[in-house]
Amino acid sequence: MRDSRFMRVLALLFAVVLGAAVITGCGSTKDDEESGSASSGSTAAETTAADSSATIKKGLNVVVMPKQLGNPYEELEDKGTVAAIEETGGTAKIQGPTDAAASSQVSLLRSITQQKPDAIVLAANDPNAVVPVLKQAQQRGIKVVTQDSDSAPEGRQIFINQATTQSIGEQLAKQALETAGSAGGEVAVLSATANAPNQNAWIKIMQTELKKPEYSKIKLVKVAYGDDDDQKSFQQAQGLLSAYPNLKSIVSPTTVGIAAAARYVSDSKYKGKVAVTGLGTPNQMRKFVKDGTVAQFALWNPEDVGYLGGYAAAALASDVITGKQGESFKAGKLGTKTIGENGEIVLGPPTTFTTDNIDKFDF
Template structure:
């Protein structure tokens, strides 16, 4: 967190993001009770019917990394609103902490409640796999969003942007702000977050390029998507690294907490900060000069896309196979890529010139 951008990217697994089904839409007459695991993985053995209508009354649930994450709240609320457009019922449930196994009990409950689709932003790609596979074995569609699970534990992954683009773009942003030279550090979310780790790997790879030879990554710390811990980690990082020139925080909770600390410290104007955040939470820090640029996509659109993807799965319009297409309401037609991935689109870079044009 897990929105929360028109620049290279780093995260990847929004999202993305959803799935539903009261009957096995791909096989006439097969019910949720009788379905085993034939279409458990993306695509599976099911057959898509692109002309099938979206079923009415679909029950879907958004399971974020944690329910008090502002970015994921915006995202989930947009997905819940989208469900009303196609006549479905949606809700958000989840833990208050972002530990690796905190989502497992919620998955089990949603399976017992016979939801048609579970949309999950995974805290740990493997910890949730067992119960998600059980859900798919009962013909409950699984869509990961924002932060992916292991690929065989869901039908689709709704990604906010290309993970590679996100990661590489973060290095470009920080390099531009520190003049291409100096020590930099990363303030991440949880140590097991799939999207964070994927972005960080692409950041490290980008740093190998000759144009970034003047940058040195000296530390990666984890705020666990907790505001106070992220604030304290920023403080500790700056005290332990007196030569630090810049911080990348690819998490909306982390970048806001880091900006709050830097804005009231002696480091303001001396240590650059960039990452992924929402315009509303970062506006004051851009206007007071603490942050020059940061990036993000529109979390509302990510939640909206995930919701429609889940409905299309649950209705049998798609199975999750590469090349299949579905209509996502106002966002238009989308195509499923390799490994069941659907990408929302490029992120936007926010700065003092454009930040007032956005309200989320």
């Protein structure tokens, strides 16, 4: 009898242990495994070696995210990215927020990460806010390329820079000097958002340049933010001229801002008295150059920025490169490109547009 009870107890214990094992096994989902790998800090880039002899894979699925939908500059850039991906035999889908808030971009990136595309090509609205979700994407095997506006380096493998930060900042300072006139005077900056990493980096270099002796006649009185919104930028330009009646020049390192400022000045008492310059596209600025509102502005070809970003993403997703300094890959019509320090690839110096050359460009 005691033996019988003993056997029943053993059977009951065996059933409990077996049930626990089954429950533990069911709790180990794919997401849990990925979460576990995330805590180790490893990424696909750390475990995959580059193969310079490899070719770009066909059928890659790439998501392209601008700072916000409807931005003319971003549309040109994304057009280039899509063209590059399609050239390599892949498909590219543009998904972006309707506003320039970092939180909107982060929310959308979370959703995209769950879809597990081969790569994400992103223009970041904030250098730090996007990092956690971009790291999560990398841990799921998604390659990340930033273009035009970078995240912190740990958020991506490659950054496509239009030109060096130093050269753009120097260009903006030079524009301020040349458009203010020989007597110099007060200048203001009309930027995008207060957290835009590329804008802030350029303005910081510009401010450093303006401290040099050759810029002693220039006084930077204000950095205003139009949030890359046309109407807000228009109002900010109006506000600058109201607050600083002796202003000589508005320098806007954003295509939305420079067009809005030029539109306001062109139809005001300030036309011919206050210069507008900065970074813009020839097609949006042509009429302001020809009516005398804008004497000069500068930019690189945004389609080429996006095109290079698309080829970099395809090369990453095909293990042709991993993002390490010194690695090279073929970028279609742009030729061979080499990765520099901190995963950065520089497209090239900006072009200055004036009445003499603006009709030679169509973008």
